[in-house]
Amino acid sequence: MIAAIGLYFFFSLAADNRIRAFNILPWLMILAALAAVVGGSIWLRSIGQRALAIALLLLLAIPGALFALFFLVILIAHPNFH
Numbered sequence: 001m002i003a004a005i006g007l008y009f010f011f012s013l014a015a016d017n018r019i020r021a022f023n024i025l026p027w028l029m030i031l032a033a034l035a036a037v038v039g040g041s042i043w044l045r046s047i048g049q050r051a052l053a054i055a056l057l058l059l060l061a062i063p064g065a066l067f068a069l070f071f072l073v074i075l076i077a078h079p080n081f082h
Helices: 002-015 024-046 050-077
Strands: none
């Protein structure tokens, strides 16, 4: 899910011509990292290393879950930012 969100942002910004020469390198590094995590977990699972594949995917899942939890707390708590 997190990798799909990264791809969505990349392609939506690319469609608006907002990805230029000065910021293509960080985007390529982000996409390469996402591909390495997802591809590495698939490869590890294919060779029988299921626990390592899950641990590798948790590198993306834990920050994504914490981000979703943050927004849930913001929605429930209704903080006053004055």
